[in-house]
Amino acid sequence: MSINILLITPYNMEAYGGVQNQVSSINSFLNEHDQFTSKIAAPNSEDFNIGNSINIPFNGSVSPVCLIPVKHKLTEALNWADVVHIHEPFVPLIFWRLPKNIKYIFTHHASLNNFVTFLLSILYKFIRRNGISTYVSRLSKKNAVALNQEPHLIPNMFYLDNNVDFAIKKRFLFIGRDEKRKNLKLYKNYVDNFYDSKFRYTAITNTEIKNKYIDTFLNPNDDDKNNILNDSDIYLALNTHGESFGITLIEAINSGNIVISSNLEAFKNLLGDSGVYFENNSLTSLNDVIEVIKKEELYNIWLKQKKYINKYEISKNMEKLISLYLTI
Structure with missing residues (x-):
């Protein structure tokens, strides 16, 4: 019997971005693994489309983010899952009112300034969702520590082409x-x-x-x-x-x-x-x-x-x- 892994992100899956890239890659890898079945819950996901996103200026960029998911779609996705893996959790944790009785893994991608990290550390104490915290780079570690004092480093990962070569194109x-x-x-x-x-x-x-x-x-x-x-x-x-x-x-x-x-x-x-x-x-x-x-x-x-x-x-x-x- 396979383990159902639900990958959640507030970012629009049809927009290009590092978080979306990682979610898609992990999803593909897990679905090639006999022990797991993986699905994605996100705006414009083919599995669980949880609602529309809006463009929000944040951290020097503009990101298409879902602040208010479609409740019945999110509930359907969570009920399907054995493990819920949330990528960039500060939006879901603060705005989505996620249930407490779920096995969560949180992956932190962004490099946030010290003031924002401090505010998140205070908010997380009131939200109190238990889970394992991971981070993709040294610069996102403080973001992960704000949620969990003992996070795990798991870097971004890629399907690399071993047959690629270099040629002069100028x-x-x-x-x-x-x-x-x-x-x-x-x-x-x-x-x-x-x-x-x-x-x-x-x-x-x-x-x-x-x-x-x-x-x-x-x-x-x-x-x-x-x-x-x-x-x-x-x-x-x-x-x-x-x-x-x-x-x-x-x-x-x-x-x-x-x-x-x-x-x-x-x-x-x-x-x-x-x-x-x-x-x-x-x-x-x-x-x-x-x-x-x-x-x-x-x-x-x-x-x-x-x-x-x-x-x-x-x-x-x-x-x-x-x-x-x-x-x-």
Whole structure:
């Protein structure tokens, strides 16, 4: 008899995001495992569609979040489950009035500031929902500690392509919405000031870029996005703040790109000594690093990064999560 695992997130499953990516990956892995049956409860989930989401500015970004779920749908989902695994629990715990007599696992993704974390720690004392707390990176640990003093580190995980290889394409790629945290402005400034006719420049974003040298793709579907990644070889992660992990960096490397990123703590934790970093939000530093990279053997840089991210392969990390499902 299989164990029913319900994966819950307040985020819209049709919107791209790190939490949605992890929920989908875990769901796929569990449904290939004889011991488990997994379903997702979230806005626009094919299993349990718990209601509409609204775009809420939070932590330097805009997230599609369900604040008030459809009660009978959520109840149906909870009644089906043996174990309930909630990703990014502060919205469900504060707004959803979840029942107490359930086996919960809470996974914390966001890197929150100290003031917000302090407020959550107070709120959680009044809410009092027992469960196991996990976190995906060092920067999300304090968020997890606010709920449970002894959380478990289980990093974000991915299906990695062992057959992918690197090839010179001479194509820079930026991915991110036009918001301060993603820093599309720096990308446009870089192309305006340091355009090199030997290279192509591409952006996947949500607003049209008025620059004849930048090919803009507005909110492409997953297949088109993957094709663009596969046709690029240098991915620029220009984020300024508010990151706890960096899923898109893994996706880029796993599609045959080297990654050049800002020196955020989250990105340095993610890529370690395999990373190529520039000073956060510095146009001069970004150009200096790119000019050095242009003279390097790019294949060796990519190979080092590809080997480093193997520790995030899903089969290696799901063992830890499965052990929690079995012991809770």
